[in-house]
Amino acid sequence: MYIINKYSDIVIFILLGNLYGRGASDNKAPVLAWIHAVEAYQALSMDLPVNVKFVIEGMEETGSNGLDAMIMAQRDTFFSEVDYIIISDCGWLSRHPALTYGTRGNCYFFAEVEGPKQDLHSGVYGGTVIEPMTDLIGILDTLISPSGKILIPGIREAVAPLSDEEWKMYQDIQFDMDNYKDKIGVNQLMYSNKVDLLAHMWRYPTVSIHGIEGAFSDPGTKTVIPAKVTAKFSIRQVPDMDPAMVKKQVTDYLHSVFAKRKSPNKLKVTMVIGAKPWLADTHHPLYEAGKVAIKRGHSVLTGVHPKPSGISSNNNNNFLVMIMITLVFWMAVFSFPYITVSSRQRL
Amino acid sequence: MYIINKYSDIVIFILLGNLYGRGASDNKAPVLAWIHAVEAYQALSMDLPVNVKFVIEGMEETGSNGLDAMIMAQRDTFFSEVDYIIISDCGWLSRHPALTYGTRGNCYFFAEVEGPKQDLHSGVYGGTVIEPMTDLIGILDTLISPSGKILIPGIREAVAPLSDEEWKMYQDIQFDMDNYKDKIGVNQLMYSNKVDLLAHMWRYPTVSIHGIEGAFSDPGTKTVIPAKVTAKFSIRQVPDMDPAMVKKQVTDYLHSVFAKRKSPNKLKVTMVIGAKPWLADTHHPLYEAGKVAIKRGHSVLTGVHPKPSGISSNNNNNFLVMIMITLVFWMAVFSFPYITVSSRQRL
Structure with a gap:
């Protein structure tokens, strides 16, 4: 925790198992989750099944200046044996787990x-x-x-206009409009039905x-x-x-x-x-593994097997980096969200 | 000069008889002119024909907070024997002297x-x-x-629409549109003829x-x-x-x-x-005296007898004070400009 808090302007505290503090959901908790996964293997004296490298960068909101140059510079060293990249800077749409496969x-x-x-x-x-x-x-x-x-x-x-197939997919996505309105603090959204709203949020x-x-x-x-x-x-x-x-x-x-x-x-x-927008191949082995992991994890936690809903979520600088990494290294980039819809983020 | 410069952020300097520095035309020079008039009487060992009181206030651009309260508080003391008030915070329309008789x-x-x-x-x-x-x-x-x-x-x-009489008055006012455009730095004004332009500037x-x-x-x-x-x-x-x-x-x-x-x-x-807008009575003895003074002064300086063009000029806080003084004391307020059109002012 020390390293992550070192440059934070507000102290993080833990209350009843929840993490509170500026940047807790965006993006200290998701970073911690991966570190904890490695720690769990270590605590159990198990070998990690894969080699894990971390890139932690805290300047996204001011443009992540220098990040792309650093990645390019490390192309043949730090990144030379990297097969897959996972970024956890995105959120679930509802209280059900979701995978992000694209961004505007x-x-x-x-x-x-x-x-x-x-x-x-x-x-x-x-x-x-x-x-x-x-x-x-x-x-x-x-x-x-x-x-x-x-x-x-x-x-x-x-x-392209919304196809019938897409309409059906959007219709099936679990999304609570009233909850969304409450979260934003408005009594009317731009569109009054779910499909129109999601379509204008994403596509x-x-x-x-x-x-x-x-x-x-x-x-x-x-x-x-x-x-x-x-x-x-x-x-x-x-x-x-x-x-x-x-x-x-x-x-x-x-x-x-x-x-x-x-x-x-x-x-x-x-x-x-x-x-440009970014769109991943959801049939890539990385995504299939992600779906299995989410199902298994939430089975353990909640006793149910939720169906991960593939969504295209927000655009931010990390996604620009994802696109760049994809273009430069031709590596699969996987976006694995930890943040639920109810977490409060501040720009 | 010391008192006037004391609170100035930029030093004033004199070059070839011109005064340069922040606030020189708005409003140190006009204030100095009145002080010099009193000094001239003193230097010549002459009695002033009238009693003169100065009110110098330097917070106009931040709203002159407190000025109105001060005036009200001094109503029966400092202002008790004041018959006329002259404010010199306005400008000439051209290089010809002008009197301001109103403000928007x-x-x-x-x-x-x-x-x-x-x-x-x-x-x-x-x-x-x-x-x-x-x-x-x-x-x-x-x-x-x-x-x-x-x-x-x-x-x-x-x-009220522009009357024929007003049209004639505006038409007779000396005003160089090209000079005005140059001063602002535009190649086209809102109106292309003098009368329309002056009417939209004033009335x-x-x-x-x-x-x-x-x-x-x-x-x-x-x-x-x-x-x-x-x-x-x-x-x-x-x-x-x-x-x-x-x-x-x-x-x-x-x-x-x-x-x-x-x-x-x-x-x-x-x-x-x-x-509200402010409009003075241009036939008041104070205005008649002003016209005579301008004619005489410019006769001495330039050898001609320019006709003062009565104009209504800008609105600013000093004019709000003028209106207030007029309302509170029912004293004639006279606006006597010293600033030519070519002086550069900054907000």
């Missing part, structure tokens, strides 16, 4: 509107200049409809607007006309989407809606992240 | 959209929740058209969107779905407008456009500043 990619955009050469006082200049902030709000409002429909031509069309692209840089974002009031404002928004990528194509679709579209405004301000659209 | 007021709004109980990860929740940021962008986009037309019903209608209401609190506003990327976002925007007030009415118009309108989105999120609209 992410195209992250900056849309910058630049106008006057410096910030202006709205009391003096308001009404005389065409404000970059008004322009930016105007084009952001054309990205997505109130009901969640992406308005950028071509984005939605690139993705359709989505748009999120994260914020605006350059405008007044502090508490209180300031009567400024910001001279240059940059919106940050992202489109989650799913199979059939090509980030290069999405970049062109978004850029062309925003420039076309901006042109209609006839504004003298300048628009610059940049795609700063272009990550 | 300001209704400053917070529009808060609240959704999930905490920020969410767009990789996990994107597509399942109706995001407060999307809702906020949607309603902000209904405030003003790309061409500057205020879309809130009743706002524009409350203001029509305008909307500015200042920024959004609660969303991601730092450099770089963050894949957050903000749970609660608050937009800051303001509407400059002009004669015929009533802040109480504007509050109702804006609140009703935003709630009506928000209702059309059928969002489960909560909207709260608050007017945090409701300042």
Whole structure:
């Protein structure tokens, strides 16, 4: 525990067998679980059936800068005899165990509107200049409809419609919408039925607007006309989407809606992240072994044999690393979640 | 100079007779000018024709907290024998001297959209929740058209149209549009003719969107779905407008456009500043004296007798104080600008 806690800002404590503390579920507990597995073999004086190497990295939330370079550098040394990689940074959908076999990619955009050469006082200049902030709000409002429909031509069309087989699979997945609503703290979700909701969580692209840089974002009031404002928004990528194509679709579209405004301000659209979705082969021996392990483990713990539901879950930097490892080493990467839906995580 | 510089963060220096330094034009130089006038009388061993009291306050940009209370507290002491008040915190429109006889007021709004109980990860929740940021962008986009037309019903209608007499007055005002564009650093203004531009600078209401609190506003990327976002925007007030009415118009309108989105999120609209416009009587003896003084001063300096153009200029906290002084003491307040259009000010 010491090593894992060494760089933590908040102490972890154990209460009635549960682990509490910042980062307990994301991702100290899953890391500990693997260490405990090795410890169990040691305590029983048994030989491990496989050789185990750990890579523990704690900078995911700030971009894991240097991780990819480290992996590349260790390709022929630390990683040289590695056959399989397991990452445990994902969660179950419900209280039933689940395996993650895919993750959405992410195209992250900056849309910058630049106008006057410096910030202006709205009391003096308001009404005389065409404000970059008004322009930016105007084009952001054309990205997505109130009901969640992406308005950028071509984005939605690139993705195959839900097949009957998929519909059936989604319908069979155990998922409690009320529990999900309670967890988030909303009384209405984007879709009111399970299949639509899960499909938009996993297999359709989505748009999120994260914020605006350059405008007044502090508490209180300031009567400024910001001279240059940059919106940050992202489109989650799913199979059939090509980030290069999405970049062109978004850029062309925003420039076309901006042109209609006839504004003298300048628009610059940049795609700063272009990550493809990741999809594993669920029939790979690693996944088959994972299914058996989960069934056996939960049989011992709960006395039942739950069916692992294969889900595609969140995108994060670890998944980017998984994709990279897959591409670089052509090794099977397996995502083995330990986190239940009820665990509380903070960004 | 010592007293004025004591609290300044950047040293003022004099080069070829010009004063350089942070706050030189706003507002150390105008303050110094009045002090020098008194010094001139003293140097010439002449009695001042009037008694002069100075109120120097340096916290305007952070709201001048306490200034109004101080003025009220000094009503029967420091201010008891004051007949006229002169404030020199405004500017000329061009290189010709000008007197300010009015200022726009300001209704400053917070529009808060609240959704999930905490920020969410767009990789996990994107597509399942109706995001407060999307809702906020949607309603902000209904405030003003790309061409500057205020879309809130009743706002524009409350203001009297430009009369022929006003049109003539605006047409006669010396104002160089190219110089103005250069100063701001834009190649196109909201209106391409002088009268429209000046009218929207002074006598029509305008909307500015200042920024959004609660969303991601730092450099770089963050894949957050903000749970609660608050937009800051303001509407400059002009004669015929009533802040109480504007509050109702804006609140009703935003709630009506928000209702059309059928969002489960909560909207709260608050007017945090409701300042009326200020308009002086330009035939008051104080203004007549000001006109004579400007004519005489510039005659001496430049050899010409420019006609002071009466303008209504910016709104700032000093003007709020002027309004308050007018209301409390019923004293004539006179705004006497020293700052030319070419001076560079920073917010």
